[in-house]
Amino acid sequence: MTAGKLVVIEGIDGAGTTTQTERYAEHLRARGLAVHTTRQPSRGPVGSFVRQALGGEVSLGGALHAPLMALLFAADRLAHLAAEIEPRLAAGAVVLCDRYDLSSIAYQTSTAPSELLASGEFEAWVRSLNRFARRPDVTLVVDVTPEVAERRRATRSGKPDIYEYKELQARLAALYREAERLAPGDAILHVDGDPSLDEVTRRIRAALDPLVLG
Ligand SMILES: Nc1ncnc2c1ncn2[C@@H]1O[C@H](COP(=O)(O)OP(=O)(O)OP(=O)(O)O)[C@@H](O)[C@H]1O
Ligand SMILES: [Mg+2]
Structure with a gap:
């Protein structure tokens, strides 16, 4: 059995x-590949706790909220790798993971207070927390303009999470466009996420198929 691929x-x-993760999974399954879709924060115990924090049900850390969230996300990532991702990869599956440590670097640096960012070490610290998390075979970044994403979020039901506010989303959109700087050495592809669902699906296939289907 050949080892699988981790696609983020x-x-x-x-x-x-x-x-798009679900759509791409369907596309791969139709071509006979074993595919496992998953997401971070995971459904495991640490991930479930992180989701409560994202929902605002628990709030921890005060002024140290951003580093505390970075620790929790990193802990969830290692638990998720051990319990769910690595076994699927070992069995030869393509694992499609909705978010990974690029999210941590982007979201936690964008929400850290200026005192923590002042020394310039914060981003490197978040990266180092994820140092034992295996690198994805490829990361696909869906770049959207913040206004387009905001309109799409408005169609969803449920309460927005703690990171879903306009100024932060605009900062994140800009950071994702320079994802290569946030994750040096990683294989990163960008797709414009503004067009229609079907058009974005087509572009994602065009970007990922050469790597995933080989
Ligand atoms: N290209 C697109 N054109 C129009 N609508 C879209 C497009 N992509 C997604 N949507 C719609 O926007 C909404 C949000 O999409 P989705 O839940 O996949 O976003 P997401 O990036 O996973 O959000 P989150 O990060 O908050 O989980 C859904 O209703 C989805 O159908
Ligand atoms: Mg989502």
């Missing part, structure tokens, strides 16, 4: 990562 899909809230 990233983007701001409302970029369409969940929808």
